[in-house]
Amino acid sequence: MTQAPVQSQITAADSSADTELFNLGKFKANADEWAARYAVNKPFPHIVLDDMLQVGPELAEEHFPGPDWPAWRSLGDSYQVKKFTCDDITKIPEQFARLIHELSTPAFLRALEKVTGIPKLLPDPYLAGGGLHLSGPGGILAPHTDFHIYDAMDLYRRVNVLVYLNDGWDESFGGCLEVGDRGKDGALVVPDWGRVMIFTTDDKSVHGFPKPIVEGHWRRSVALYYYTALEAPGFSGDASTHWRDHGTQRGAGRKLRFGLFKFFMQTSRAFSLLAHLSNPNQGMGWWKHRQQRIAENAEEGR
Ligand SMILES: [Fe+2]
Numbered sequence: 001m002t003q004a005p006v007q008s009q010i011t012a013a014d015s016s017a018d019t020e021l022f023n024l025g026k027f028k029a030n031a032d033e034w035a036a037r038y039a040v041n042k043p044f045p046h047i048v049l050d051d052m053l054q055v056g057p058e059l060a061e062e063h064f065p066g067p068d069w070p071a072w073r074s075l076g077d078s079y080q081v082k083k084f085t086c087d088d089i090t091k092i093p094e095q096f097a098r099l100i101h102e103l104s105t106p107a108f109l110r111a112l113e114k115v116t117g118i119p120k121l122l123p124d125p126y127l128a129g130g131g132l133h134l135s136g137p138g139g140i141l142a143p144h145t146d147f148h149i150y151d152a153m154d155l156y157r158r159v160n161v162l163v164y165l166n167d168g169w170d171e172s173f174g175g176c177l178e179v180g181d182r183g184k185d186g187a188l189v190v191p192d193w194g195r196v197m198i199f200t201t202d203d204k205s206v207h208g209f210p211k212p213i214v215e216g217h218w219r220r221s222v223a224l225y226y227y228t229a230l231e232a233p234g235f236s237g238d239a240s241t242h243w244r245d246h247g248t249q250r251g252a253g254r255k256l257r258f259g260l261f262k263f264f265m266q267t268s269r270a271f272s273l274l275a276h277l278s279n280p281n282q283g284m285g286w287w288k289h290r291q292q293r294i295a296e297n298a299e300e301g302r
Pocket of ligand 1: 144145146207
């Protein structure tokens with residue numbers, strides 16, 4: 001994809017001007033059935049929905065910003081190689097700002113609550129970590145679990161909604177979302193046009209695309225995260241993204257720093273558990289519930 005950045009406004013001549021971009025009617029009509037599937041899908045609650053957009057791929061071809069767009073923020077770390085994001089709603093092209101708005105309306109939120117079984121979901125007007133995502137050739141997203149505590153807003157992250165905007169994407173292009181451990185009961189989501197991946201985010205929902213995107217392909221998506229004002233019933237993570245795969249560390253300096261990183265992460269996790277245990281509103285009841293859930297997961301072979 002080499003087209004110049006385009007930020008044109010929707011005009012009367014635009015075929016998508018009068019149509020909702022997201023097929024909310026279909027989402028609402030199937031919410032009960034999809035809720036049943038969502039709850040039992042392995043390795044953690046999720047669902048992959050096809051044909052959820054009511055516009056064709058030309059929308060992205062014409063309006064999704066190319067890699068030279070000045071509003072992109074390049075993440076520049078080795079966990080998210082060749083990844084660009086934009087979470088500034090004032091800079092996001094009108095067409096995609098509209099899609100984000102549609103996925104933040106009360107009607108969508110109610111249906112999302114039904115599908116996920118998580119009540120009182122809130123969208124994030126600041127789109128922290130979300131918004132438009134673009135990953136280029138060689139790009140990867142290392143497997144990870146998302147942060148749970150959203151410090152800036154005193155909210156708790158509960159659900160991810162990923163809308164894929166790539167016409168004719170094939171598994172051979174790389175960049176497919178790996179859900180959990182594919183060797184066991186994981187799944188692979190090819191980021192094809194109009195496909196939507198919804199999943200519960202907690203400290204067990206490992207996801208990423210470790211297989212690099214091949215030359216000549218750019219992976220486009222809209223990523224939206226939903227929160228609750230109350231913490232999840234059980235321990236669901238802390239304020240950090242936890243990367244599961246760190247690649248090979250070469251050189252004494254990097255090995256030492258990485259050893260320190262692992263030590264501090266384990267220590268912070270232990271402190272996070274202690275914080276929950278010392279909370280008089282959770283205490284031992286929460287601990288017993290957590291132990292029971294871990295035992296159940298072990299029984300299920302997860
Ligand atoms: Fe993530």
